[in-house]
Amino acid sequence: MNGWIGELFHPDNVDRTVDQLVEHQQVGRSSGQRDKVRERLTAAETKLHRLQAAIEAGAEPVALVDSLNRAQAEKAAAEAELANMTEPSALDRAEIYAMVDSLGDVGAALGGASVEKLARLYRDVRLDMWFDYEKEAVDATTSLRVNSAGVRGRSYTLTTTLRLS
Structure with missing residues (x-):
């Protein structure tokens, strides 16, 4: 799982990850x-x-x-x-990049990090996994959350899912 998270947020893959998040936004709507x-x-x-x-x-x-x-x-x-009621609007690419940047160096956090730092990273990327018995695969979902005045002053959740067979 750490490999998947590290790959998602590796500098070489950030553009692809941001593209997926832009495409599959589930903005923390009410x-x-x-x-x-x-x-x-x-x-x-x-x-x-x-x-x-x-x-x-x-x-x-x-x-x-x-x-x-x-x-x-x-x-x-x-x-x-x-x-x-106001419907929150979708985040633009720059705002999503800011969210990803707020995570810091994910690779460093994964490699040899203390249990506390890993727990904070897992909380920040909101890692969820479930097993699909029929397909004998694991669905892993990560959601970026931000509660920041810097990103339109609201709380947002962006979700992307990957199937691990």
């Missing part, structure tokens, strides 16, 4: 949060439609006022939350 808000919006809209259909079918509108008001408030809150 897509899960956005999806939850969209689900709340859909649920509120569905509730409103059902209540309106009940009124059209003959239900007493006065009996449904509180439910209608609550559903309308839920809908407005979800719409406002979605409107205020």
Whole structure:
């Protein structure tokens, strides 16, 4: 594994690694949060439609006022939350190079480094591995993370995966 990491970040291969990261960016998006808000919006809209259909079918509108008001408030809150969410943009090549540079000399960190330095490097490259039983191969994923004011002041994660057969 150290050989793979060393190869990824070796000066001769940095351009290829950056190309892969640019192509496969999974910028630390809050897509899960956005999806939850969209689900709340859909649920509120569905509730409103059902209540309106009940009124059209003959239900007493006065009996449904509180439910209608609550559903309308839920809908407005979800719409406002979605409107205020910003979608982080993808990083450009220079920003990704800056992230890679922030790791320092990866080869030196791998060669004869203390356990603490290796642990820090593995944390910084966020190394994950899993075995694919059907293909009898290991999928290894590394993600660069940065929490820095220098890279648009946000936290980003960039991921690349390699299959080791």
